[in-house]
Amino acid sequence: MPIPTRQAPPVARPRIADEIAQMLEEMIISGALPPGTPLTDEGLAERFGASRTPVREALNLLSAQGFVITVPQRGTTVSPVEPTLFRDAIQVYHSLFALALAEATPLLTVEDAKRLTRTRDTHLANVEAGQASLRHNDISDAFYGVYFDRYNNRVLDQIRARVSPQLRRAFIVFGGRIEACAAESQTIFRELIDASLRGDADAAVEALERHTALILTALAVEETSPTHHTEGS
Amino acid sequence: MPLPTPRTRVVRKTLADSVYDDLYDAILSGDLAPGEILNDKAIAETYGMSRTPVREALRKLSLYQLVEMVPSKYNRVMPSDERSILEAANTMYGLYEVCVREGIAHVDEAARTKLERLAASIAVAAKDEDRRPLTEDSYQYFRLLAELSGNVLLPDLLHQVAPQASRVLAPRAGVSAPDIVGKTFAAIHRAVLDGDRDAALVALHTMTEPSREAFRRLMREVD
Numbered sequence: 001m002p003i004p005t006r007q008a009p010p011v012a013r014p015r016i017a018d019e020i021a022q023m024l025e026e027m028i029i030s031g032a033l034p035p036g037t038p039l040t041d042e043g044l045a046e047r048f049g050a051s052r053t054p055v056r057e058a059l060n061l062l063s064a065q066g067f068v069i070t071v072p073q074r075g076t077t078v079s080p081v082e083p084t085l086f087r088d089a090i091q092v093y094h095s096l097f098a099l100a101l102a103e104a105t106p107l108l109t110v111e112d113a114k115r116l117t118r119t120r121d122t123h124l125a126n127v128e129a130g131q132a133s134l135r136h137n138d139i140s141d142a143f144y145g146v147y148f149d150r151y152n153n154r155v156l157d158q159i160r161a162r163v164s165p166q167l168r169r170a171f172i173v174f175g176g177r178i179e180a181c182a183a184e185s186q187t188i189f190r191e192l193i194d195a196s197l198r199g200d201a202d203a204a205v206e207a208l209e210r211h212t213a214l215i216l217t218a219l220a221v222e223e224t225s226p227t228h229h230t231e232g233s
Numbered sequence: 234m235p236l237p238t239p240r241t242r243v244v245r246k247t248l249a250d251s252v253y254d255d256l257y258d259a260i261l262s263g264d265l266a267p268g269e270i271l272n273d274k275a276i277a278e279t280y281g282m283s284r285t286p287v288r289e290a291l292r293k294l295s296l297y298q299l300v301e302m303v304p305s306k307y308n309r310v311m312p313s314d315e316r317s318i319l320e321a322a323n324t325m326y327g328l329y330e331v332c333v334r335e336g337i338a339h340v341d342e343a344a345r346t347k348l349e350r351l352a353a354s355i356a357v358a359a360k361d362e363d364r365r366p367l368t369e370d371s372y373q374y375f376r377l378l379a380e381l382s383g384n385v386l387l388p389d390l391l392h393q394v395a396p397q398a399s400r401v402l403a404p405r406a407g408v409s410a411p412d413i414v415g416k417t418f419a420a421i422h423r424a425v426l427d428g429d430r431d432a433a434l435v436a437l438h439t440m441t442e443p444s445r446e447a448f449r450r451l452m453r454e455v456d
Contacts, residue, residue, distance in 0.1 A: 088385050089386060103449065163386060
């Protein structure tokens with residue numbers, strides 16, 4: 001082992017920046033910081049009792065994830081939530097989940113089946129009875145989590161973790177648009193669960209396709225013109 | 234800030250770029266084994282250059298999870314077991330599905346020309362078992378569909394998974410032989426040109442089935 005002759009690179013200390021980013025992310029997702037809110041280094045440093053370096057680092061992280069936008073000379077603001085972003089997040093989440101659903105269905109354990117049955121019989125029934133509102137968060141662990149956990153693809157989970165916050169944020173803003181199809185959505189979810197409990201992965205994925213189409217139609221997002229990026233720039 | 238794509242064609246190659254290219258190839262081909270120590274001083278001597286460009290290349294490789302840098306200890310080829318590679322590859326294929334599904338309707342003349350060019354180069358690379366262009370050009374192919382789709386999340390996600398996923402083509406992994414990828418890819422491309430989304434998704438499914446099957450088998454053994 002050669003002895004390094006140079007000084008060691010500084011030890012990375014991302015903790016404070018990560019914490020600040022985490023708190024800001026929650027505030028942005030919940031709507032406590034609405035789109036367009038200006039975020040200044042000084043203001044945030046004061047608010048979090050930190051120096052400006054971790055604050056700037058936190059803003060960089062949030063910018064990479066699309067939660068804030070930085071325009072030179074004009075500063076950083078909370079990014080707008082567009083229905084198109086909701087659509088984009090749903091498209092990606094759909095394919096990730098379709099993969100997990102197809103692969104996990106043959107592997108479901110008795111315990112998984114119990115969790116899914118419970119979700120189907122209690123939570124979904126409550127939603128139908130109007131006792132609970134359709135919330136992505138409420139069912140995500142009890143439903144999506146079963147399949148993602150069983151599939152157990154760690155890279156997929158990382159990517160899912162990148163998309164989920166955007167999805168949660170969009171649900172909070174645009175959830176109202178899809179309330180009208182809540183009943184139909186629950187019916188399809190029920191079919192999906194039943195199909196996967198029978199071990200019929202194809203039918204489960206087919207139900208998922210219908211569900212995603214239903215949500216996207218309810219969202220009624222205008223077709224965006226495709227963006228062309230310059231390659232190799 | 235999106236990172237630069239792993240392998241953009243640069244006109245003016247810096248010293249760091251050429252080291253980067255060589256190491257990238259060697260890691261992908263398996264010539265440099267997972268876990269192998271990369272001594273920056275020894276590499277610098279081999280190339281007859283200073284350690285600065287070598288370290289720059291290593292840093293860039295570490296961004297893509299191909300090299301692990303442990304300050305004042307060692308740099309090594311990211312240890313990569315079969316499981317992580319298959320996880321990345323299958324996740325990548327899940328993202329490719331979004332590219333095909335959402336991008337296919339937006340293929341215009343300009344995109345068509347680019348896709349044709351990439352597909353032709355993929356066919357040659359597959360025949361010659363030339364893994365780096367095969368990996369790069371397939372990545373560019375789906376990346377172009379991702380851009381056409383207008384989905385703002387997709388390009389960055391692809392970019393994040395690409396390097397690890399590309400290791401599925403290393404001879405060692407042995408799940409996706411270049412010739413098979415070439416053949417199944419041709420079917421995807423035909424369907425894309427026809428604007429036939431369902432056929433393209435079926436063909437994509439065929440191309441990706443070996444690595445899904447390999448992951449299933451592996452996880453059964455783990456249990």
